[in-house]
Amino acid sequence: GAGVSQSPRYKVAKRGQDVALRCDPISGHVSLFWYQQALGQGPEFLTYFQNEAQLDKSGLPSDRFFAERPEGSVSTLKIQRTQQEDSAVYLCASSLGGQFYGYTFGSGTRLTVV
């Protein structure tokens, strides 16, 4: 596609509910990143994929967070048993070959846990 596509654009979840956020990167982009951005803060790294391999998941805040990219294109970030502190914008970014090229970000998914 022309850009990085994320869905849904907005998600309201009741505390304890599981959610799945989707990212469709730019075609041909090898690297895919998930970030969490709290209000008034910069994006915080969650996890990184190179093709289908998850090479770094050190930023995932707990074992409730899980990400996958099984075929090396679309990625899903899953949050189990959501909590209020999970409320944030979740940004997906893709890059042709890694961080040295800079990222193209998707529009993000705003998650609100009530």
Add this chain to the structure above:
Amino acid sequence: QKEVEQNSGPLSVPEGAIASLNCTYSDRGSQSFFWYRQYSGKSPELIMFIYSNGDKEDGRFTAQLNKASQYVSLLIRDSQPSDSATYLCAGDTGRRALTFGSGTRLQVQP
């Protein structure tokens, strides 16, 4: 101490003035730095990147990097109200992904 530090602002400049945005980083091994612009409610948009010491110019924007001082800056000449946004500095701080600062909010007054 955060790996990439920015003053949160707001930085207020009059229209037509030069806006100077600054960023410091703690990892001396960092090689590349990026400036992103983020409008309220929107996703970050890449403006410029810089790898080498010195200045890099692109239109009204100039990025400056001083690795000895661990300092990165972005100058915006002839600031316009449409430049009002949050500017995020990011660096490759020793991990596979970029590390972002908290951002500086710029307000350009007409």
